[in-house]
Amino acid sequence: MGKRRRVAQRRSTRPAVIGSVIAAVVVGGGVGAYALYGGGAMADDTSATAAEARTKSVKTGPLSQAEVTGAATRFLTAWQAGRPAEAAAATTDATAARTLLSGYTKDAHLEHVTLTPGVRQGDKVPFTVKATVHHGTVSKPLTYSSALTVVRNETDGKPLVKWASAVVHPDLKDGDRLVTGEAGTPPVKALDREGGELTTKKYPSLAPVLDGLREKYGEKAGGTAGVELRVVRGEAAKKAELSDKTLLELSEGTPGTVKTTLSPALQAEAERQVAARKRASVVLLRPSTGEILAVANSSPGFNTAFQGSLAPGSTMKVITSSMLFEKKLASADKAHPCPKFFTYGGWKFQNDDKFEIKGGTFKASFARSCNTAFISQAPKLKDADLTQQAQQVFGLGMDNWAVGVPTFDGSVPVQSQAQMAASLIGQGGVRMNPLNMASVSATIQSGSFHQPYLVSPEVDGRTLATASRSLSAGTLAQVRDVMAYTAAYGTAAEAMAGVTGDVGAKTGSAEVDGQKKPNGWFTAYRGDLAAAGVVQAGGHGGSTAGPIVAALLKAAG
The missing domain is CATH 3.10.450 (Nuclear Transport Factor 2; Chain: A,)
Incomplete structure (x- = not known):
């Protein structure tokens, strides 16, 4: 005992x-x-039930x-x-605590x-x-x-x-996990078209592009993954657009190499141009091939240039014009209505500052960006006409571009009544980004759609998207005519001053609910170059995105 x-x-x-x-x-x-829970409360055998006794023993206060x-x-x-x-x-x-704390040793390998x-x-x-992070032979x-x-x-x-x-x-948000193991994919060493390395130190806005290249080509480029402790995001963090985060690198991976189509000189110029404005994005590409020569965003956390989904405003009129020309609802040099107002589907549409053009041509309406010149044709159109034009001629809205990194490929949904009319001028449900709109100008310049790409399809054998048809020679000539006139005498003239050669352009301003100023858009081409840009909440496209696009076209020589 x-x-x-x-x-x-x-x-x-x-x-x-x-x-x-x-x-x-x-x-x-x-x-x-x-004192609180073991012996502080005495049961009252004469006047309190067991439930009352328990209630009295619950302590409150600070x-x-x-x-x-x-x-x-x-x-x-x-x-x-x-x-x-x-x-x-x-x-x-x-429950939540046990799950995460159990993973602290099992998944994160913390000892x-x-x-x-x-x-x-x-x-x-x-x-x-x-603690010590241990994985395999490294710690x-x-x-x-x-x-x-x-x-x-x-x-x-x-x-x-x-x-x-x-x-x-x-660094953990609710629903996140700590994991130690091989980094999701091996690192890649991205090269420009001349063989130089692309880094975020040299080109800050390429951060999401380089992440996309690693995701796509990390396992194909011949590299090996390193080992790291990282935060793996849960659903809540993903909805907040938070990415997985590396907390500790135990061993470095060996990068593979992937070559891009980016021009070092033009990429540097694109970076300089967007840095001068808030929320600016731009893309420059080669119409004859689809090669992307430059992409830049002044907010490098998200690749708006490739993945943005914004109403393109009047730059959409390039696509709409091609459709109206094909359907014989407009002709560049023929008279065309441009009233102050036009009502359709219960909505009253108007022009900027309520202007009107009396006795003018369609070319004049395009150059001045007359909304009612396009809205007035809505009663003669079918709901799916604009959608089919965007898909069949410009390769948009099919969700099948294989650029080499993630992209949003534009959207022109089938709509009815007022929403269909609004789509004709780049509002309603239409959504684009600078890559999409640069491709639109490129299609007009080259005469046919060439899917833009950042990495040659020869690298991995992927299939590029195609369009089912091209514009007729007559329609193409008219679209080029109105774009050239706009670059020389219309709303794009100031920005395009000094951009010589075979040129064409279109401005745009897209209203956004709750935003004081519209998003400013600009798309243009010069020879075998095409570009588009947007400055969100910047105002009119001619004075905001226009100078950025024009500077790139000039820099390309």
Whole structure:
């Protein structure tokens, strides 16, 4: 019996220790817990039911120092000891906490974890994490700071750690995971058309493009993946457009090489041009082949130039004009109505500043960007006419471009009544980006659609998109005529001044709900070059996106 008592005594006095600070907190936390939950409430056998007694024992009000440090210690001690279920039970969401804490060792491969609390700040306790990340034959130390907050459980008054994934690591959002392993794909070394390396240091706006190249060609370019600890995003973070994040690189991968069509000189010029304006994007390509020579965004976090989905405004009139010419509903040099207003489908459409052109030609209406000249033809059109024109002639809206990186391929949905009429002038449901609109000008310049591409299809044998038909010689000549007239005498004239040779252009302004100024658009060609740009919330396209596009056309020589 004496021996058994001594064993029992040793067990009962053995502390859970993760450092002197935690050990001291355990003692204080234990005393506080006993006073609150073990012996602080006496049952009233004569006047209270069991339920009433439980209600009276629920503590409310501000947390004491002992409650905060006690709850923090229970959680940190169990986490450090590798007991995720016990640690999770000390939080407000045991299910979510257990899942993430279990993955801390199983998925993230974190070993020898040491958690050191800092000085309590009210209900908040900061702490430092030191651990070793181990995977295969490689390992590295990891140190970071985090914090937890203690709250009172509404049900029983018990102090618990308020659960959030950020408690485990500050870069985690709820639903995210920590994973250590081979980086998703091997790195790639991207080259320009002359063999020089493309880097974000040299070309900041290429960050999303380089990410896209790694995603597409990392495993095909001959590289090997490195090993890293990273945050793998959950659904909530993905909806917020957050990407996976590398926290620690254990070993570097070996990059493969992929060559692009980008021109180093023109890419540098594109970067300079968009840097001068907020929310500007531009694309320059070669009409005869579809090769993309430059792409830049002043906000490099998202590739609006390739993946944006914006109403293109009056630049859409290039496509609409080609359709009206084919259907004999307009002719470049013939009289065409341009009234102040035109009502269709219950909507009253008007021109900028409510102007009108009396006795003018369609060319004059195109050059001045008369909305009603196009809307007035809506009653003579079928709902699907514009959609078919965009798909069949310009290769848009088919979701089948194989550029080499992710792109949005434009959208011209079939619409009715007022929405169909609005689509004729690039509003309604029509959505484009600079890559799409540069391709539109390229199709007019070359006479047929050539799908734009950043990486030659010869690299991986992929099939480029095609259009089912081309414009007739007569229709093509008229579209080129009205675009050339606009570049020389219309709304694009100021921006295109000094751009010589075989040129054509179209401006656009797209209204956006809740935005004081419209998005400014501009698309143009010069010889075997075509470009388009947008400046969001910039105002009229001729004075915002126009100079950016014109500068690139000039720089190309």
